[in-house]
């Protein structure tokens with residue numbers, strides 16, 4: 206009950222005696238993580254009043270610094286974290302939670318790090334549930350994927366990652382429920398990337414260089430920290446793999462057929478070098494556009510198919526030309542569209558469509574995962 210007393214002390218008007226304190230450690234405070242912190246701080250009191258759940262952010266970290274406060278961070282957190290010493294370990298966060306007897310622990314990974322995921326099992330063994338917008342843990346080896354699930358099961362902990370596919374759209378939950386209820390999903394296809402949707406929706410019909418539209422996508426917060434993750438098709442491939450593994454398929458990332466949209470000379474540059482030379486993309490994409498038939502547009506699509514009752518499915522990503530008058534051709538803005546074909550629904554797929562990228566919708570999706578866990582435990 207100590208955390209409740211702390212919360213009551215800190216926010217006496219906000220919480221009542223029925224309140225459950227959820228203690229959050231947030232790793233990564235860039236576009237998505239920073240927006241999530243603002244959203245939580247804004248609605249903390251309201252949620253405590255309406256739902257009896259108090260969201261206490263006791264830890265915030267970036268790649269170098271860690272800010273800890275058992276009573277929860279304040280609106281000055283960004284200033285305060287910049288004043289912390291460089292260097293910390295995730296074990297420090299676990300020890301701090303133990304030392305202050307914090308309960309209902311959730312660690313949230315809003316990094317794009319390929320190494321931070323090595324802390325996941327440590328956190329689960331340290332009594333934390335996990336939430337991530339980062340797709341890496343679900344898309345490296347199947348061995349890692351299974352081992353994490355075993356550790357979660359052993360510790361009676363959960364791992365939610367709704368934003369891994371379709372940002373804030375309720376996709377993973379839908380696929381999970383369909384699959385768990387015994388519905389036979391036969392194919393999933395569509396435009397999986399908000400960034401690539403925005404790029405090709407606009408480039409196909411507007412008289413602007415490709416690089417100018419890419420800069421807009423970056424400015425809008427749609428791209429990965431390294432936009433080549435989007436342009437290489439890797440981010441779409443990861444989303445396909447997350448969905449495939451939801452269906453208990455055992456595919457590995459290197460089995461996915463991926464069309465890379467980055468001309469070879471730009472593939473090996475550093476992020477900064479690449480960002481300084483994006484105009485070199487323009488002739489390559491202009492050429493693709495010039496070859497389009499009238500009333501046709503470009504779309505980058507992903508498809509999960511094959512016999513999905515077997516151990517492995519067929520996963521493919523590619524750039525295609527479609528009629529501007531089809532559902533795909535009509536896509537606007539940064540919308541993603543997912544068509545889920547199942548045995549019961551036959552030729553009429555379940556369609557989920559909406560903003561497929563952006564800091565606000567993604568942070569809201571992570572927030573949703575936090576509330577899902579908070580209501581359960």
Ligand SMILES: NC(=O)C1=CN([C@@H]2O[C@H](COP(=O)(O)OP(=O)(O)OC[C@H]3O[C@@H](n4cnc5c(N)ncnc54)[C@H](OP(=O)(O)O)[C@@H]3O)[C@@H](O)[C@H]2O)C=CC1
Pocket residue numbers: 232233234235236237238266267268269315316317318320321338339340368369372399426427428429430561562563564567
């Ligand atoms: N943008 C979108 O629409 C969507 C994004 N996502 C995912 O959200 C995640 C975050 O993206 P975004 O906010 O744009 O990324 P940013 O680059 O803006 O922010 C990343 C944050 O992670 C921190 N970080 C990096 N490495 C580590 C580490 N090892 N330990 C702790 N913190 C670390 C960075 O700190 P530092 O500054 O010190 O490097 C920074 O605070 C990505 O995985 C992305 O795939 C998912 C769905 C949609």
Ligand SMILES: N[C@@H](CC=O)C(=O)O
Pocket residue numbers: 368369370371372397398399400401427428429435440561562563
């Ligand atoms: N860069 C990604 C962000 C969400 O995962 C995209 O554009 O879809």
